[in-house]
Amino acid sequence: MNVGLLAQSLLAGITNGLTYALIGIGLAAIFKGSRVPNAMQGEFSVVGAIVVVLLLTGHGWPYWLAILCGGLSGAILGAFIEVAFIRYMIRNAAPEDSYLLLTIGIGLSISAAVLYFFGRESHLLPGFGSDNLYIILDAVVREHVIWLIAISILLTIGLRQFYRTTSVGLKMMAASIDPVGAASIGIDVTLMRTFTFMLGGALGAAAGILITPIIPVDYMIGLQLTLKGFAAAILGGLTNPLGAAIGGLVLGIIEAMAIVGVSSSYKDVITFSLLILIMIAMPQGLLGRAGRTGG
Amino acid sequence: MSGHTEILSLRSVGHSFGGFSVLKNVNFSVPHGSIVGLIGPNGSGKTTLFNVISGYIRHQHGLVAYDGHNMQAESIQARSSAGLVRTFQTPKVFEQMTVLENIMAGACKLTRSGVIEDIFSLPRSRADMRRIFELAEEACLKFGMEKLRHDLALRLPAGQRRVLEIARAVIGRPRLLMLDEPSSGLNTNEIASLRRWIEQLRAEGIAILLVSHDMELMTVADCVHVLYFGEIIASGGMDEIQKNTQVREVYLGA
Numbered sequence: 052m053n054v055g056l057l058a059q060s061l062l063a064g065i066t067n068g069l070t071y072a073l074i075g076i077g078l079a080a081i082f083k084g085s086r087v088p089n090a091m092q093g094e095f096s097v098v099g100a101i102v103v104v105l106l107l108t109g110h111g112w113p114y115w116l117a118i119l120c121g122g123l124s125g126a127i128l129g130a131f132i133e134v135a136f137i138r139y140m141i142r143n144a145a146p147e148d149s150y151l152l153l154t155i156g157i158g159l160s161i162s163a164a165v166l167y168f169f170g171r172e173s174h175l176l177p178g179f180g181s182d183n184l185y186i187i188l189d190a191v192v193r194e195h196v197i198w199l200i201a202i203s204i205l206l207t208i209g210l211r212q213f214y215r216t217t218s219v220g221l222k223m224m225a226a227s228i229d230p231v232g233a234a235s236i237g238i239d240v241t242l243m244r245t246f247t248f249m250l251g252g253a254l255g256a257a258a259g260i261l262i263t264p265i266i267p268v269d270y271m272i273g274l275q276l277t278l279k280g281f282a283a284a285i286l287g288g289l290t291n292p293l294g295a296a297i298g299g300l301v302l303g304i305i306e307a308m309a310i311v312g313v314s315s316s317y318k319d320v321i322t323f324s325l326l327i328l329i330m331i332a333m334p335q336g337l338l339g340r341a342g343r344t345g346g
Numbered sequence: 347m348s349g350h351t352e353i354l355s356l357r358s359v360g361h362s363f364g365g366f367s368v369l370k371n372v373n374f375s376v377p378h379g380s381i382v383g384l385i386g387p388n389g390s391g392k393t394t395l396f397n398v399i400s401g402y403i404r405h406q407h408g409l410v411a412y413d414g415h416n417m418q419a420e421s422i423q424a425r426s427s428a429g430l431v432r433t434f435q436t437p438k439v440f441e442q443m444t445v446l447e448n449i450m451a452g453a454c455k456l457t458r459s460g461v462i463e464d465i466f467s468l469p470r471s472r473a474d475m476r477r478i479f480e481l482a483e484e485a486c487l488k489f490g491m492e493k494l495r496h497d498l499a500l501r502l503p504a505g506q507r508r509v510l511e512i513a514r515a516v517i518g519r520p521r522l523l524m525l526d527e528p529s530s531g532l533n534t535n536e537i538a539s540l541r542r543w544i545e546q547l548r549a550e551g552i553a554i555l556l557v558s559h560d561m562e563l564m565t566v567a568d569c570v571h572v573l574y575f576g577e578i579i580a581s582g583g584m585d586e587i588q589k590n591t592q593v594r595e596v597y598l599g600a
Contacts, residue, residue, distance in 0.1 A: 215447065217464040218457040218474060225440045225451040232438030232511075235400065236518055237426035237455040246461065 055189030068303020075283030084247030093276030099256025129252025
């Protein structure tokens with residue numbers, strides 16, 4: 052294996068890994084904030100990307116404005132799901148497994164709606180910035196990939212800063228850790244849960260918008276992204292959004308190495324076999340017990 | 347401060363669980379800036395009464411008035427935002443947050459910035475955060491936690507968790523602070539500090555409703571009520587209570 056091929060694979064792994072990371076971060080943020088295992092996190096990506104495609108190619112909106120609306124659509128969908136469904140289920144003391152069924156159902160409905168309104172066609176978005184290609188360590192890199200890596204890292208760091216250094220972030224974190232204690236100091240726990248779903252939705256949409264210039268979006272891709280996001284989040288400890296970032300990167304890089312080392316047909320088999328081994332050896336996730344409680 | 351002489355007033359408060367009355371016709375009040383104690387054997391209804399006053403349980407009978415307003419329809423967070431703040435028998439600290447972040451979370455209700463300002467870190471949000479950061483640093487000093495401020499709350503021993511919970515409650519500028527067994531798990535020095543803080547809070551005009559089994563600590567109260575099977579059986583100063591024959595029989599076991 053030459054250096055160029057290795058660098059190219061590593062870069063592809065980092066690119067995909069950061070996308071999985073964003074989906075995993077959103078999933079972990081929602082799980083941490085509400086204990087809802089969100090089986091439709093990938094659908095946020097589909098909705099975000101489709102909204103951008105629609106506004107950009109269908110209505111000729113400026114790309115930046117379409118991207119902004121795509122991100123907002125994820126946040127609005129997240130808020131809708133919390134207000135319309137989750138809130139009532141929590142009030143009625145629904146068991147955890149019922150949320151899984153709910154989110155699977157919503158995910159399938161969104162997938163069916165995309166099929167109904169947009170058909171089976173795949174849609175690609177133009178890359179961010181120019182179409183320039185760059186050579187890094189013998190690997191050819193599209194400018195969009197550099198944007199994707201930079202934005203993903205900025206979002207991950209920004210999320211940590213948001214949780215730790217803003218009033219609403221501290222309240223969201225407090226409400227997710229101990230709702231009873233949070234209410235006692237005047238935090239509106241229900242509102243914080245809605246914000247958590249909005250944040251998770253916006254992160255999912257961001258992942259979809261970032262990946263669509265590389266991987267076309269269609270009505271089926273949501274489930275695949277959810278599975279990768281779940282794997283990333285569980286690797287990182289599930290309740291730790293920042294652990295999911297590391298989980299996503301590990302997942303992406305293993306996947307890329309499996310493609311270059313064996314075959315793209317077997318990448319999922321090899322990747323998930325390795326993940327199973329990691330989870331047997333480190334059941335608390337890559338960051339251990341401390342990581343599981345952090346973030 | 348309003349024209350009412352009492353920050354908290356309970357009139358004929360009653361509550362039952364599955365037909366079993368846990369609170370029966372409870373009447374007492376907490377004057378502004380005073381310390382009122384509540385004692386009683388285990389199962390006498392003290393924690394239920396705390397839950398009723400703080401909104402965790404909606405009482406079935408009577409009136410709970412805070413600063414002259416009926417609190418029946420108010421949520422827990424609305425009561426807390428109005429200055430009615432409580433602590434818990436088992437401290438409810440945010441384990442995955444640092445000591446400083448825990449205390450800052452308690453001060454978040456003092457901020458004026460909105461979500462959008464927070465997300466984009468606009469000037470008002472930054473100013474708010476600087477202010478609550480400074481307040482939290484001061485609280486760490488005041489409660490002797492300055493060396494622990496960057497430690498995760500989950501690493502704190504039981505006594506320090508209790509101190510942290512009190513610091514977090516106090517930073518939000520309560521008008522009525524309800525302390526549930528605050529000396530439990532504290533060592534002698536910590537209890538002495540706790541007593542000093544309680545007296546200092548009263549001097550600052552904060553009313554305190556104190557539940558404790560620690561009779562020595564309870565001497566800090568201006569007035570003590572004894573709860574027994576959901577009923578108040580005696581009220582008065584601690585000296586008076588300790589001499590009360592009925593109290594000695596049912597509570598002090600003498």
